[in-house]
Amino acid sequence: MTTATAPAPGTDAGPLAARRIAGLGARARLCGLYDTLGAPLYQDLATYDDPETRALLAGVRTAPGPVLDLAAGAGRFTLPLLAGGREVTALDLSADMLGLLRAELAKAPAPMRSRCTVVQADMSAFDLGRRFPHVLLGTTSLSLLDADGRAGLYRSVLAHLADGGRFQLTALERGDDGPDETAARVTGTSGTAYELYEHWPAGATSRSVTLLPADPPADGGPVTVCTDRVGVIGLDVLEAELAAAGLTVLTRSLLTPPGERHRVTLLTTEATR
Incomplete structure (x- = not known):
């Protein structure tokens, strides 16, 4: 599809999500929502009854x-x-x-x-x-x-x-006058819990979505962090x-x-x- 030039994954995350990513340091494995790493996480949150x-x-x-x-x-x-x-x-x-x-x-x-x-x-x-x-x-x-x-x-x-x-x-x-950025804990169909961030200031022409597992591996292994910015x-x-x-x-x-x-x-x- 024809899209605007995309920044590197993770670079356009909202302030809350950016701080979360920074806290992971070298463990953060950045990707988009629709690529090889991100697609399974995105699919896990897909709903067939909405x-x-x-x-x-x-x-x-x-x-x-x-x-x-x-x-x-x-x-x-x-x-x-x-x-x-x-x-x-x-x-x-x-x-x-x-x-x-x-x-x-x-x-x-x-x-x-x-x-x-x-x-x-x-x-x-x-x-x-x-x-x-x-x-x-x-x-x-x-x-x-x-x-x-x-x-x-x-x-x-x-x-x-x-x-x-x-x-x-x-x-x-x-559709509301809420905060520019929201953070929520959501559960996928697999039972996996995720942190879901959305940065969408009122009147903005685009919004960013960041998704990562809520409970990173205890062994210090890599953490998949999916971020994408889409137009409004x-x-x-x-x-x-x-x-x-x-x-x-x-x-x-x-x-x-x-x-x-x-x-x-x-x-x-x-x-x-």
């Missing part, structure tokens, strides 16, 4: 047909769709994330595996040679693209939407871009309750007639 996932899956149920899951990663949307009987094309640029998806598919029943096509490609410029009634893109993925990358994404989506097809995507905005795209900017690209917003659904730090809005769009 408002965004439920809303996107409900939207797909409105009509039959195959689904194109963009920035599919390790299968947060792909796996439940397959379990529900859908044919899914899962597209992602990260070989590491797709490796995790393939590992999950290897454990699935053969009929479920047979309905999934895994494609390593750039979501801002792809050509699959077919059209889909449903195209999905989850929250943070759009924020990984710069303006040129997003324009390419919209062109690619339009080229792959079937007549009357729907492109569903979610937008993430800062306001809902008004996003809707203007979609309209300019030839995509009409049909519905807007706020998926998070008032007062939440993360304000997630689901947009359902179609090609402008």
